[in-house]
Amino acid sequence: MSSILLAIPSKGRLEEATREVFADLGMPIERPGGARSYLGEMAAMPDVTVRFLSASEIARELIAGNIDLGVTGEDLVHEAAERGIEQVELAKPLGFGGADVVVGLPESWVDVTAMRDLADVASDYRHRHGQWLRVATKYINLTRKHFALHGIAEYRIVQSMGATEAAPASGAAELIVDITSSGSTLKANQLKVPKDGVILKSEANLVVARNAQWDKEKLNLMRDFLDKMEKGLGEKITETL
Amino acid sequence: MAFTQAELQQKREALEANLRQRAEMTAPDILQKADLFFDLAGEDIGRRLLLTTGADGTDYCLRPDFTLPIAASYIEKYPEFEPKSYGYLGPVFRQRDNGPAEFDQAGLEFLAAENGDQAFEQCLAFAIETAALYGEEKPRLHLGAVDLFEALLDQIELPDVWRPRVRDRFGHDAAMGRLLDRLFAPEDQQDQPELPNDFDGAKAKILEMMEEAGLSQYTGRTAEEIAERYLEKRQLAEAPVSATTVRTLREFLSITGRAHEQVFRISALAQKVGINLDPQLERLSARLTKLKADAPHIEVEFDAGFSPRLDYYTGHVFELTSHLTGDVLVSGGQYDRLLQRLGAQKPVTAIGCAIWVDRLEQGGAR
Numbered sequence: 001m002s003s004i005l006l007a008i009p010s011k012g013r014l015e016e017a018t019r020e021v022f023a024d025l026g027m028p029i030e031r032p033g034g035a036r037s038y039l040g041e042m043a044a045m046p047d048v049t050v051r052f053l054s055a056s057e058i059a060r061e062l063i064a065g066n067i068d069l070g071v072t073g074e075d076l077v078h079e080a081a082e083r084g085i086e087q088v089e090l091a092k093p094l095g096f097g098g099a100d101v102v103v104g105l106p107e108s109w110v111d112v113t114a115m116r117d118l119a120d121v122a123s124d125y126r127h128r129h130g131q132w133l134r135v136a137t138k139y140i141n142l143t144r145k146h147f148a149l150h151g152i153a154e155y156r157i158v159q160s161m162g163a164t165e166a167a168p169a170s171g172a173a174e175l176i177v178d179i180t181s182s183g184s185t186l187k188a189n190q191l192k193v194p195k196d197g198v199i200l201k202s203e204a205n206l207v208v209a210r211n212a213q214w215d216k217e218k219l220n221l222m223r224d225f226l227d228k229m230e231k232g233l234g235e236k237i238t239e240t241l
Numbered sequence: 242m243a244f245t246q247a248e249l250q251q252k253r254e255a256l257e258a259n260l261r262q263r264a265e266m267t268a269p270d271i272l273q274k275a276d277l278f279f280d281l282a283g284e285d286i287g288r289r290l291l292l293t294t295g296a297d298g299t300d301y302c303l304r305p306d307f308t309l310p311i312a313a314s315y316i317e318k319y320p321e322f323e324p325k326s327y328g329y330l331g332p333v334f335r336q337r338d339n340g341p342a343e344f345d346q347a348g349l350e351f352l353a354a355e356n357g358d359q360a361f362e363q364c365l366a367f368a369i370e371t372a373a374l375y376g377e378e379k380p381r382l383h384l385g386a387v388d389l390f391e392a393l394l395d396q397i398e399l400p401d402v403w404r405p406r407v408r409d410r411f412g413h414d415a416a417m418g419r420l421l422d423r424l425f426a427p428e429d430q431q432d433q434p435e436l437p438n439d440f441d442g443a444k445a446k447i448l449e450m451m452e453e454a455g456l457s458q459y460t461g462r463t464a465e466e467i468a469e470r471y472l473e474k475r476q477l478a479e480a481p482v483s484a485t486t487v488r489t490l491r492e493f494l495s496i497t498g499r500a501h502e503q504v505f506r507i508s509a510l511a512q513k514v515g516i517n518l519d520p521q522l523e524r525l526s527a528r529l530t531k532l533k534a535d536a537p538h539i540e541v542e543f544d545a546g547f548s549p550r551l552d553y554y555t556g557h558v559f560e561l562t563s564h565l566t567g568d569v570l571v572s573g574g575q576y577d578r579l580l581q582r583l584g585a586q587k588p589v590t591a592i593g594c595a596i597w598v599d600r601l602e603q604g605g606a607r
Contacts, residue, residue, distance in 0.1 A: 082288070082336070108450035109462065110443075111471040113432040116423060119416065120470070121462070123409040124402070128466060132283055144288045151416025153285040153550060154409060169455040174462060190454030195432065 002217040003047045004225065007061060007070035010038065010052035014204060017096040018071045025229055045228070047221050056080065058207075063087045065211025068222065075101050075139065075179060075202040082141045089208040091237045092230060097204030099181040101139050103146070103197035106168050106175070107190045115150040115196045118175075122154040125174070132156040136167035137177035139199070146177075146199045165189040214241050244375075244604050252374055253330075256347055256598070259370060260328035263363055264349055267327045269310035271334075275300040277309055281582055282551060289335045291342060303334035303343075308579070308593055311350050316583050322353040326360075330598070344599040347371070348573075351592045352580070361557060361575065362531065364594040368561045368571035369536055375601035380570060381540050382532070383560040384500060385547030387411070387574075389507065389521040391555075393493055396516040398486050402473060407490070412550035414494075421490060424482040427474070436471060444468040489514050494546035500529050503543040528557060540564075553578035555588070563600075571596045 008018045008029065019029050027044040031037060031052070040050030053061065059076035061067045063084045071094065077084050105112055112118055125133040133155040137143050140157055147155060158173045165185050167173040177199065180186055186193065206229070208222070219241065223234030244252070260266060272293075278286050290302040304310055307329045315325060330347040349367055351360035365382075372380045390411055394404055403424065410417040436443045447464040458464065489510065496506050504526055511518040525543070532541055548558055549572070556575030563570055573594025580589040 106451070106454055106456055106462075108447050108454060108456060108464075109467055110434050110436055110447060110450075111467055111474055114428070116419065116428075117474075119420070120406050123406045124466065124470070125462065126409075127405045132280075144284055147284065151410065151413055151419065153283055153413075155284055156279055157284055157287070168461065169457075171457055171460045190450070 002215070002221060003049050004068040004218055004221050005049050005051060006042075007051045007053045007058045007067045007072075008040070009055045009058070009071060011035070011054075014055055014071075014097055015052070017204070018094070021094050021096075027228060045225060048225060059084065062207050062209040063211065065209045065213070067209060068212045068218070069206060069208045071204055071206055073097055073099070073202050074205055075099070075142070075200055077207065078142050078200065079139055084141075087210050089210060089237055089240055090205045091208050091226060092206040092233060094204045094206060097202075099179045099202055100198050101142055101177065101179050101200040101202060102186075102193045103199065104165065104176045104178055104180075104186050104189075104191035104193060105197075107192045109192075112194060114194050115146075115152070118194065119150060119152045122152050126154045133175070134158045134173040135175055135177055136160040136164050136173035138164065139177050139179070142199050143177045150196075165191060208237055208241070210241060244602065249602055252602075255374055256371055257330055259367060259374075260330060260347060260349070263367060264326035264328035264351075267311060267329055268331060269304060269307060269314060269329075271304055271332070272301050273304045273310055275302040277313055278302060278305060281309060281553075285550070289337070291334045291336065305335045306333055306595065307331075307346065307348060308350060308595070312352065312579055312591065313583055315352050316580055316585060319353075322580075322585070322589050324351075324353045324355050326351050326354075340599070344597075345602075346595050347598050348595040349593055352589070354590045354592055357556070357575065357590045357592060358528075358531075360590075360592040361528070362535065364573045364592060365532070365559070366535065368559075368573065368594055368596065369539060371596055372561055372563075372570050372601065376604055377563055377565070377570060377601070379538060379540070379564050380561045381542060381564055383547060383562055384528075384541055384543045385545070385558045385574075386521065386525055386543075386556070387548050387554045387558060388556050389518060389525065389545065390493070390548070392518050392521050393490075393511075393516065397489060397514070399482060400473070400477075402470075403482070409552065411546075412548035414546065417494065417546075421487050424477075425484065425487040427478045427481055433471070433474065438472070438475070440468055440472060443471055447471075485514065496543075496545040497547075498542060500541040500543040503545065504529070507545065525557070549574070551576075553582050556592075559594075568600050569597065570600055 009015045022029050027042055029050050030041045038052045042048045042050055055072045056076045058070040058072040059080040062070050063081050077088055122133045135143055135155055136158045138160055160167055164176050164178045167176050219238050223238045226237055227234035275292055290305055292302050294300055311327050327350040332343050333346050334343050336342055349364055354360040394407055410420050436446050444464045447467050496503050508522055548554055553576045554574055555577040558574030560569050561571040571594055575592045577588040577590055579591050
């Protein structure tokens with residue numbers, strides 16, 4: 001007998017909000033073993049196996065096709081692989097986990113209000129300092145894409161795994177690309193976003209893996225599952241697989 | 242029709258023999274330190290690298306080309322810059338949208354060449370012969386001249402701060418177009434915070450903001466450079482760059498077509514705006530004349546806006562394209578600033594070309 005594998009975030013606000021969404025749809029997810037167990041159950045759909053994973057791991061596993069569908073942020077799909085977004089189908093935005101991936105610059109860069117200014121600054125910086133302008137971020141793929149879109153080539157990325165907003169003050173980088181939901185962390189660090197510096201408006205999505213094994217039986221299951229979430233969604237998504 | 246295994250083997254041997262005749266064969270390590278490439282070309286090449294990390298944390302990449310590793314090891318071995326000619330044939334590794342990440346390239350590098358023109362002709366002759374070896378009898382030659390653009394940019398009426406910025410956009414049509422738009426019609430200043438209109442006043446205010454944010458005055462962008470650019474933007478808004486300058490740059494960059502005719506067009510443009518491009522135009526004419534004598538069957542197109550987007554290119558640049566598929570088969574040029582970027586104290590003549598062997602080997606099967 002076939003089943004489909006659904007991965008949802010294993011902890012924190014994302015876990016809560018995800019379970020709320022499914023509960024509201026009449027498909028509550030139980031976690032019989034408590035927070036330390038990584039297997040869940042969906043009584044309304046016994047053919048759906050639920051697994052709890054970290055949100056970034058969900059993005060990776062979706063791209064690889066090791067799970068059939070999952071709940072994760074669009075930003076994480078972009079970051080898991082340069083062309084990861086092409087390997088999945090964003091089936092349904094879930095209305096939580098909203099955050100923007102943005103370019104953050106020191107407020108003291110009074111001359112920079114748009115990406116085109118940053119293009120000049122990157123060029124000037126290299127000629128003046130003999131070094132590349134450095135951008136601290138964990139969003140490497142999104143940064144490269146956005147900077148290339150604006151014709152900016154004269155910079156280097158410094159990988160940052162945490163406290164990215166502190167990079168300009170610590171001297172690790174001149175500017176940052178980071179995620180922000182309210183903008184308060186940026187503000188507290190005297191950083192500002194240029195007017196075309198919003199790279200991605202991300203939120204939690206129900207994401208379907210294109211690379212998973214889709215036989216007829218599984219496609220039927222998937223169609224039923226998605227239709228329960230939203231009428232007509234099953235047809236729309238399974239058509240693309 | 243695809244080539245048979247035997248034909249491919251035979252062509253490889255001929256290609257290698259041709260290389261050996263012209264240069265000393267060399268094979269840099271496949272595993273290279275990634276910094277060499279990042280330092281020279283920034284994040285643009287970075288996204289194409291296949292990266293891996295050593296146990297000690299060193300970042301390595303699989304060589305994405307031969308030119309950089311060859312130039313880097315040359316500089317170590319020959320600090321006196323003796324003339325050297327290198328040839329290579331082997332796999333390179335790049336993330337690509339189409340095609341496998343591993344593919345073969347062959348090429349020549351003439352470092353500290355005594356006669357740059359001769360080295361350039363060698364590259365062209367080698368490129369044309371190799372194309373013919375694989376059945377590309379009438380490839381097109383797409384020619385550009387970085388020296389011509391740099392000479393124009395040096396002399397044209399333009400605030401100095403804009404010259405390097407314009408230079409950095411050369412070879413990227415969209416970015417250049419946007420920059421020229423801004424020169425002519427600067428954006429309004431409303432979103433720029435209101436600061437004192439004099440350098441010292443603006444700088445003091447910026448320093449205050451930096452201090453408040455805990456930014457060092459000694460690393461990153463300094464208060465001086467921010468103040469300078471802030472005021473420069475205001476000045477530009479009040480007095481944009483002259484329409485003639487922007488028009489001249491646009492007109493120059495759009496010049497493209499049958500090579501000999503373009504020389505006249507550029508010469509006429511230079512005369513009209515009163516700048517002297519004679520030495521560069523003479524060099525270009527001489528190249529075209531020589532080409533006509535050496536390879537009369539090759540159609541040559543000159544494109545004033547054509548350049549790789551790498552600031553170490555200095556002279557003529559070329560691409561040989563298939564007249565069957567339009568694919569680039571060979572690319573090359575003169576890059577006298579390459580060795581300088583790698584640590585040489587002055588420009589050193591460097592000329593080379595790289596052949597996309599994988600494309601040639603696919604032949605008509607492409």
